[in-house]
Amino acid sequence: MPPHGCERKRDQDVPAEESKSKPSGSPLVVLGIETSCDETAASVVSWDGAARGRILSNVVRSQLAEHRPYGGVVPEIAARAHVDCLDAIIAAALDQAGVSLADLSGIAATAGPGLNGGLVVGLVTGKALALASGKPFLAINHLEAHALTVGLTDGLPPPYLMLLVSGGHTQTLLVEDVGRYRRLGTTIDDAVGEAFDKTAKLLGLGYPGGPEVERAARSGDPARFPLPRPMLGRAEPHFSLAGLKTALRQRAEAAAPLSERDIADLCAAFEAAVCDVIADRVARAMELAEPAFGPGVPRWLTVAGGVAANKSISAALSKVAGEHGFSLAVPPPALCTDNGAMIAWAGAERLARGLVDGLDFAAKPRWPLDPGAPAAIGAGVKA
Numbered sequence: 001m002p003p004h005g006c007e008r009k010r011d012q013d014v015p016a017e018e019s020k021s022k023p024s025g026s027p028l029v030v031l032g033i034e035t036s037c038d039e040t041a042a043s044v045v046s047w048d049g050a051a052r053g054r055i056l057s058n059v060v061r062s063q064l065a066e067h068r069p070y071g072g073v074v075p076e077i078a079a080r081a082h083v084d085c086l087d088a089i090i091a092a093a094l095d096q097a098g099v100s101l102a103d104l105s106g107i108a109a110t111a112g113p114g115l116n117g118g119l120v121v122g123l124v125t126g127k128a129l130a131l132a133s134g135k136p137f138l139a140i141n142h143l144e145a146h147a148l149t150v151g152l153t154d155g156l157p158p159p160y161l162m163l164l165v166s167g168g169h170t171q172t173l174l175v176e177d178v179g180r181y182r183r184l185g186t187t188i189d190d191a192v193g194e195a196f197d198k199t200a201k202l203l204g205l206g207y208p209g210g211p212e213v214e215r216a217a218r219s220g221d222p223a224r225f226p227l228p229r230p231m232l233g234r235a236e237p238h239f240s241l242a243g244l245k246t247a248l249r250q251r252a253e254a255a256a257p258l259s260e261r262d263i264a265d266l267c268a269a270f271e272a273a274v275c276d277v278i279a280d281r282v283a284r285a286m287e288l289a290e291p292a293f294g295p296g297v298p299r300w301l302t303v304a305g306g307v308a309a310n311k312s313i314s315a316a317l318s319k320v321a322g323e324h325g326f327s328l329a330v331p332p333p334a335l336c337t338d339n340g341a342m343i344a345w346a347g348a349e350r351l352a353r354g355l356v357d358g359l360d361f362a363a364k365p366r367w368p369l370d371p372g373a374p375a376a377i378g379a380g381v382k383a
């Protein structure tokens with residue numbers, strides 16, 4: 001373990017010659033801890049240098065029930081819930097994997113971005129376990145873990161393009177290598193999942209809103225309520241959802257009181273607009289990413305985040321990928337949403353490259369993957 005206080009420079013910190021590292025000798029076995037939002041998760045992953053890793057356990061406890069009455073994640077409630085159950089979740093992950101702390105090669109915990117209280121809970125626990133066991137500690141960027149998941153599930157090597165669409169994030173990212181990421185597009189206002197959640201709330205549907213809106217949209221007519229497609233055709237690859245949400249509210253107010261049919265039609269209109277926007281913004285990211293793929297290099301698009309579960313959105317992505325010569329790789333839903341396996345896998349990738357962290361590594365509620373990307377685009381952009 002490095003001495004305390006020797007945190008390495010974290011952004012863009014993998015020199016090209018180091019980036020092909022694979023574990024040699026015995027497999028790496030890494031515990032991953034995730035507490036950045038409303039899932040308490042722990043997992044053990046092993047990697048013997050083969051293209052993919054092996055998930056030995058993957059335990060996730062969602063806090064949906066605690067947050068549902070408030071229609072969104074309440075940071076204080078989230079942090080307390082992590083404190084209450086993290087020890088048991090880690091014990092279950094080790095138990096199901098059939099390993100003890102002594103068998104681990106390293107301990108990885110999400111250090112950011114996310115809600116500070118939750119991050120501190122996972123980080124302090126990971127550091128304490130590393131200190132007690134004498135194992136290396138790995139502070140993981142949650143976005144990097146999402147970005148690297150297709151390596152774990154499909155053995156897909158960089159470069160590839162990635163769309164992250166969750167309740168807190170909306171980004172297109174070029175994964176050039178492990179540790180080298182270029183953010184192409186981001187949202188200038190709401191995240192896509194957040195827009196689904198707000199739409200559901202407005203229409204009196206439950207939380208989380210994405211699955212509710214998708215269910216209602218199935219029987220709706222997307223053409224009855226025309227909605228705008230913000231940013232469509234714009235050269236900069238960013239997203240904007242706020243105008244769409246406002247237009248939907250105006251349509252809903254004009255049609256009130258809303259019948260089941262009205263709600264279904266509004267949901268269908270909203271979903272269709274989001275599909276068009278995502279397809280257009282991803283197409284623009286593909287154009288911008290083109291120089292990163294040399295001749296003959298396969299072009300891959302991968303997706304992460306809860307919104308990836310939406311069938312219309314994945315169909316739209318599949319279509320736009322095909323039109324631009326890209327193949328689409330979508331990890332299983334349980335690995336698209338927040339989980340410990342992606343943290344353990346990112347930990348294994350970093351450990352194989354000797355990129356371990358000091359026990360003084362502080363939580364980073366804001367931690368963009370691409371330090372070169374502008375921090376703010378328009379009003380209040382999310383990292």
Ligand code: KG4
Nearest residue numbers: 166167168193208209210305306307310337
């Ligand atoms: O990745 P995730 O589980 O958690 C974080 O945000 O970190 O994503 C949750 C988000 C919520 O906003 C939820 O409404 C959205 O993903 N979501 C969906 C669907 N399932 C979940 N959005 C659209 N369609 C879905 N089927």
Ligand code: ZN
Nearest residue numbers: 146166337338
């Ligand atoms: Zn996430």
